[in-house]
Amino acid sequence: MRAVVVGAGAVGVRAARQLLFLGQVDSLGIAEPRQARLDAVVESLGDPARAVAGPAGADVVLLTGPRGHREGAEIALDAGASVVSVSDDVDDVRALLELDAEAVERGLHVVVGAGFSPGLSCLLAAHAARSFEAVEEIHVAKVGTGGPACARQHHVALQGPAVEAGPATWRQHRGSSGRALVWFPDPVCGVDCYRAALPEPVVLAPAFPDAERITARVGANRRDRATAHLPMLRRPHPEGTLGAVRVEVRGRHGDVRSDRVLGAVDRPAVAAGAVAALAARWIVDGRLARTGAGGLAALVDPGPFLAALADRGVKAAVFEGAGASANQA
Numbered sequence: 001m002r003a004v005v006v007g008a009g010a011v012g013v014r015a016a017r018q019l020l021f022l023g024q025v026d027s028l029g030i031a032e033p034r035q036a037r038l039d040a041v042v043e044s045l046g047d048p049a050r051a052v053a054g055p056a057g058a059d060v061v062l063l064t065g066p067r068g069h070r071e072g073a074e075i076a077l078d079a080g081a082s083v084v085s086v087s088d089d090v091d092d093v094r095a096l097l098e099l100d101a102e103a104v105e106r107g108l109h110v111v112v113g114a115g116f117s118p119g120l121s122c123l124l125a126a127h128a129a130r131s132f133e134a135v136e137e138i139h140v141a142k143v144g145t146g147g148p149a150c151a152r153q154h155h156v157a158l159q160g161p162a163v164e165a166g167p168a169t170w171r172q173h174r175g176s177s178g179r180a181l182v183w184f185p186d187p188v189c190g191v192d193c194y195r196a197a198l199p200e201p202v203v204l205a206p207a208f209p210d211a212e213r214i215t216a217r218v219g220a221n222r223r224d225r226a227t228a229h230l231p232m233l234r235r236p237h238p239e240g241t242l243g244a245v246r247v248e249v250r251g252r253h254g255d256v257r258s259d260r261v262l263g264a265v266d267r268p269a270v271a272a273g274a275v276a277a278l279a280a281r282w283i284v285d286g287r288l289a290r291t292g293a294g295g296l297a298a299l300v301d302p303g304p305f306l307a308a309l310a311d312r313g314v315k316a317a318v319f320e321g322a323g324a325s326a327n328q329a
Contacts, residue, residue, distance in 0.1 A: 001019075001024055001025050001026060001059055001060065001280070001281070001284045002025075002026050002027045002057055002058050002059045002060075003019055003025060003027070003028055003029070003058060003059065003060050003061070003062065003280055004028075004029035004030075004031060004052055004054075004055045004058040004060075004061045004062070004076075004081070005019075005028070005029070005030050005031070005061075005062045005064060006031045006032075006055075006061060006062065006063050006064060006065055006072055007031070007032060007063065007064035007065030007066070008030055008032035008034070008037050008038055008041040009064065009065065009066070009147045009148070009149055010146050010147030010148075010150075010269035011064045011086055011115065011146050011147060011150070011269050011272045011273050011276070012030075012032075012041075012062070012064035012065070012273075013041055013044075013045075013273070014269055014270055014272070014273025014274070014277075015062050015064055015086075015272075015273040015274075015276040015277045015280075016028060016030065016041070016045055016049065016273075016277075017045065017273070018273050018274050018276075018277030018278070018312065019062075019277045019280060019281070020045065020049075021277075021312075022277060022278070022281050025048060026048065027048050027050070027057070027058075028045065028048050028049045028050070029049075029050060029051070029052030029055075029058065030042055030045070030049055030050070030051055030052065031051075031052050031053065031054065032051075038051050039051070054075065054079070055075060055076045055079045055081045056079055057079075058076070058079065058081040059081060059082065059283075059284055060081055060082045060083070060084060060109075060280045060283050060284060061073075061076040061079075061081045061082070061083050061084070062083075062084045062085075062086075062276050062277070062280055063076075063083060063084065063085040063086065063087065064086050064273075064276065065149070066149035066152070066153070067089075067092075069085045069087045069089075069092045069095075069096060070092060070095035070096055070099075072085075073085065073096055073099055073110055074099070077099070077102060077103060077106055077108055077110070080106070080108070081108070082103075082108045082109040082110070082111075082280075082283045083096075083103075083108075083109065083110045083111065084111045084114045084276050084279045084280050084283070085110070085111065085112055085113065085114060086113070086114055086115035086119065086272050086275075086276050087112075087113065087115075087199075088113065088115060088117065088118060088150070088153055088157075088198070088199055089153060089199065090163065090197050090198070090199045090202060092199075093112055093113055093118070093199040093202050093203055094202055096110055096112045096293055097112055097202070097203070097206070097293050097294070098293070099293045100292040100293040100294065101292075103291060103292045103293050104290075104291050104292040106291075107291050108291060109283050109288055109291055109292070109293075109299070110292070110293035110294075111279045111283070111288075111293075111294070111295075111296065111299060112203055112293055112294060112295050113199055113200075113203045113295050113296070114272075114275050114276045114279040114296060115146075115268075115271075115272035115275055115276060116142070116146065116243065116245065116266070116268040116269075116271045116272040116275070117140070117142040117198075117200070117245050117268070118199050118200050118203050118204075118295060118296075119271075119272060119275045119276070119296060120245055120264055120271055120272075120275055120309070120314065120316075121140050121142065121200055121245045121247055122200070122203060122204060122207075122295045122296045122297040123275075123296050123297065123300070123302045123305055123306055123309075124245065124247040124262040124263070124264065124302075124306075124316055125138050125140065125200075125204060125208075125247045125249055125297055126207065126296070126297035126300075126302040127262065127302040127303060127306060127316070128247060128248075128249035128260040128261070128262050129208065129249050129251065130302075130303075131249070131251070131253070131258075131260050132249070132251025132252055132253050132258075132260075133251070133252060133253050133254065134210065134251055134252045135208050135210070135211050135249060135250075135251040136211060136212050136213075136250050136251050136252060136257070137211060137212055137213045137214070137215075137248075137249070137250040137251075138200075138204060138208060138211055138213070138214045138215070138247065138248070138249050138250075139213075139214075139215050139216075139217075139247070139248045139249075139250075140198070140200040140204075140214075140215070140216040140217070140245070140246070140247050141180070141182040141184070141191075141193045141216070141217045141218070141219070141245070141246045141247075142198075142216075142217075142218055142219065142243065142244065142245045142246070143184060143188060143191050143193070143218065143219030143243055143244050143245075144188075144219070144241060144242055144243020144244060144267075144268050145241075145243065145268060146243075146267070146268040146269035146272055147269055150268060150269070154196075154218065155224070155227075155228060156197070156228075157175070157196040157197040157198060157218060158175050158176050158194065158196050158197075158218070158220055158224060158225060158228035159175045159176075159196075159197065159228045159229055160172075160173065160174050160175020160176065160177075160195065160196060160197050161173065161174065161175060161197060162174070162175055162177070162178075162195035162196055162197060162198065162216070163197070163198075163201050163202065164201055164213060164214065164215050165201035165202070165204070165205040165211070165213070165214040165215075166211070166212055166213055166214075167209065167210055167211070167212065170201075173195045174195070175194075175195060175196050175197060175228065176194050176195070176196070176220065176225040176228060177194060177195050178194060178195040178217065179192055179193070179194055180192070180193050180194075180217055181193075182217065182219070182246055183246070183319070184244035184245075184246050184263055184265065185244060185246075185263045185264065185265045185317045185319065186265070187242075187265070188242065188243075188244040188265055191219040191244075192219065192220065192221070193217035193218060193219050193220070194217055194218065194220050194225065195215075195216075195217055196216070196217065196218045196220075198216035198217070198218060199216075200214065200216040201214040201215065201216055203294075203295035203297070204295065204297055206294060206295070206298055207294070207295060207297040207298040208297075241267070242265065242266075242267060243265070243266065243267065243268040243271075244263060244264065244265045244266075245263060245264050246261065246262075246263040246319070247261070247262050247263070248260070248261045249261075260318075261318070261319035262316050262317065262318055262319065263316065263317050263319055264314065264315065264316045264317065265317075266313075266314055270313075270314070271309075271314045274309055274312045274313075274314050275296075275309065275314070278305065278308055278309060278312070279296065279300075282300060282305070287300070287301075288300060289301075
């Protein structure tokens with residue numbers, strides 16, 4: 001495999017390390033505008049990592065930087081490379097999904113939202129959905145951020161607007177509205193979560209076109225909500241802190257309606273790097289369901305993918321008990 005990682009932040013470095021750990025990497029290019037950071041990362045990774053300016057000669061390009069994923073994907077496709085994007089920006093995700101026809105024509109892949117959330121969240125939704133004949137609702141919640149770019153996107157997302165997907169319709173809500181107490185796996189436990197400009201409804205809707213509702217919320221405190229319209233008041237944590245994702249799928253099996261809740265706890269940058277690297281490995285190994293652009297819920301078999309992530313230390317949990325169903329207003 002010949003891979004290029006664009007962006008040497010918290011997620012990019014971990015994705016690069018995971019690629020090397022997965023093996024069979026003939027070349028690993030790192031593209032990063034900060035020269036000192038680029039030199040340090042290439043030195044720490046060792047052979048076969050090297051600094052590159054673009055995707056020439058790559059089989060797959062991992063876009064892990066904070067912005068410009070549509071442009072980066074177009075450059076990669078023009079160079080004959082497939083793409084894995086970890087973007088959690090709604091506009092970025094929409095723009096990447098619009099590359100579906102071009103990627104199909106070229107026989108290439110564009111994996112959209114291959115990080116912690118979206119990414120791991122989409123895998124959990126697809127895995128839970130297999131318990132039902134028909135999926136009626138999907139509710140995603142997340143807490144925590146990866147590196148500084150992820151923290152800044154989290155801050156901006158609370159401004160909204162929040163989108164909610166339904167069959168052939170989209171609804172918008174005010175950001176920081178719709179409070180719900182959501183229970184994540186230990187040790188995160190209960191967190192107040194709110195609507196925000198999150199991409200899960202956008203990336204999950206094509207995989208579940210008949211679902212009546214697909215929503216997403218993010219954990220936030222009073223200060224987060226009050227200052228969402230202002231620049232960040234504190235410097236983001238360079239590596240991120242502990243985060244969690246929770247996915248509730250409601251559906252029908254025969255005449256019986258029920259729900260299934262899955263979750264995961266990890267450092268978002270660590271989990272995102274593992275998801276992105278494994279998606280790239282599956283592209284090269286020919287394990288994606290089809291060419292074109294789409295999220296992981298539409299492109300991979302979630303069971304084996306989650307099992308492979310568990311081997312990398314990223315493990316999902318089934319939430320059981322009376323408190324499993326959160327109030328999703």
